[in-house]
Amino acid sequence: MPGLLLDTLRGKSGSRRPVWLMRQAGRYLPEYRQLRAEKGGFLELVHDSAASAEITLQPIRRFGFDGAILFSDILVIPHALGQDLWFEAGEGPRMAPPLADAALESLVAAPQRLDPIYRTVRLVREQLGPETTLLGFAGSPWTVATYMIAGQGSRDQHAARVMAYRDPARLQAIVDAIVAASVEYLCGQAEAGAEAVQLFDSWAGSLAPAEFERWVIAPNAAIVAAFKARHADVPVIGFPKGSGEKLPGYARETGVDAIGIDETIDPRWAARELPAGMPVQGNLDPLLLLAGGGDLQDAALRILDAFGGRPHVFNLGHGIDKETPIAHVERLLEVVRGEG
Numbered sequence: 001m002p003g004l005l006l007d008t009l010r011g012k013s014g015s016r017r018p019v020w021l022m023r024q025a026g027r028y029l030p031e032y033r034q035l036r037a038e039k040g041g042f043l044e045l046v047h048d049s050a051a052s053a054e055i056t057l058q059p060i061r062r063f064g065f066d067g068a069i070l071f072s073d074i075l076v077i078p079h080a081l082g083q084d085l086w087f088e089a090g091e092g093p094r095m096a097p098p099l100a101d102a103a104l105e106s107l108v109a110a111p112q113r114l115d116p117i118y119r120t121v122r123l124v125r126e127q128l129g130p131e132t133t134l135l136g137f138a139g140s141p142w143t144v145a146t147y148m149i150a151g152q153g154s155r156d157q158h159a160a161r162v163m164a165y166r167d168p169a170r171l172q173a174i175v176d177a178i179v180a181a182s183v184e185y186l187c188g189q190a191e192a193g194a195e196a197v198q199l200f201d202s203w204a205g206s207l208a209p210a211e212f213e214r215w216v217i218a219p220n221a222a223i224v225a226a227f228k229a230r231h232a233d234v235p236v237i238g239f240p241k242g243s244g245e246k247l248p249g250y251a252r253e254t255g256v257d258a259i260g261i262d263e264t265i266d267p268r269w270a271a272r273e274l275p276a277g278m279p280v281q282g283n284l285d286p287l288l289l290l291a292g293g294g295d296l297q298d299a300a301l302r303i304l305d306a307f308g309g310r311p312h313v314f315n316l317g318h319g320i321d322k323e324t325p326i327a328h329v330e331r332l333l334e335v336v337r338g339e340g
Contacts, residue, residue: 002195005066005133008311009196009235009258009279017304017312019336020067020135021329023319024059028326031058042087046072047116053123060132062326063333067133067196067313068124070189072117074139074200077181078148080114082107091152098151100159104174114185118192125193136194138186140201140240141178141219148174157206164211175219183226190231198237198260199223202318204250205242212246217253224255237281241318248273263288263317267306279311284332290321292328300335 002010005018026032032055036045045051055071075093079085083095097106125134146160147153149171163171186197204216224236239260240250251259251274258279261270265283274280284303288296303314314336320329333339 003131003133017314018066019314020065025055025071027322028324049116049119052120069135095151099149121192136189137198138182140199141175142215143203196235201240204240220254281313283317286316290324
């Protein structure tokens with residue numbers, strides 16, 4: 001029998017909402033920090049299948065979330081396409097060569113770099129009960145391209161946005177390569193045991209409407225179509241963070257099964273404007289979860305009420321903050337589950 005989360009992503013509504021949290025496997029958990037101290041750097045953990053499986057399972061054991069999200073990173077795709085990838089302490093990811101200065105054709109693909117991640121999925125699936133849905137994921141092409149072009153994260157995605165205007169054919173080639181690699185990657189996760197997948201477009205909000213159509217909607221639609229041709233029964237959640245009023249168009253045109261919304265979206269607006277019956281995921285502010293208190297309960301109840309007329313997965317509007325107290329997560333789950 002499928003779990004509550006998988007049923008909801010397939011369009012079913014029930015008396016209880018499934019809940020999982022983006023970045024639920026990570027730094028706010030003391031058991032994660034202990035394992036990280038033993039094992040070393042972030043990328044080393046991603047490539048250690050046993051450790052990654054353990055990290056994926058830690059929040060399930062502690063909180064009983066309805067979904068287990070694979071512990072990995074969106075930048076494994078640039079790594080598989082041939083860019084060097086490392087993480088600078090306190091500064092985040094770095095990639096070389098940056099494609100602002102180097103040709104895509106200069107990269108030598110290394111798809112074997114994804115093999116440990118498929119092993120992680122298999123290990124988690126072996127240890128996960130049938131009531132818990134295993135979620136895989138990939139970064140969406142626009143967001144991944146911004147990192148590949150700049151060689152690191154950036155506040156306004158300047159280098160990629162300039163390339164989109166000055167040399168769109170060059171950016172299109174990069175995006176096409178990411179699309180092709182992402183389809184294979186997501187299919188590999190599904191074949192290893194992932195029951196649903198999410199496409200993270202963290203920087204979708206940086207684009208003007210016409211650019212959003214080309215660099216967000218079109219590539220995600222291509223991924224969904226190719227993935228669904230091979231895994232029609234595996235739901236796809238699209239999460240175009242910051243898309244605002246462009247969200248309904250994304251929901252209609254990409255072919256995703258469910259839509260994730262960030263904390264800047266009014267849930268009542270989303271409930272009204274998104275396609276009827278489409279499952280929605282979100283959208284508590286992660287910083288409200290960090291702060292806690294009565295406002296946390298009130299906001300959670302407002303979200304539950306707003307989406308009471310459609311399939312709804314309770315989640316945050318983005319990833320959980322690393323300073324979030326465990327007690328606040330426990331309180332949120334009590335509210336969502338109607339336990340007090």
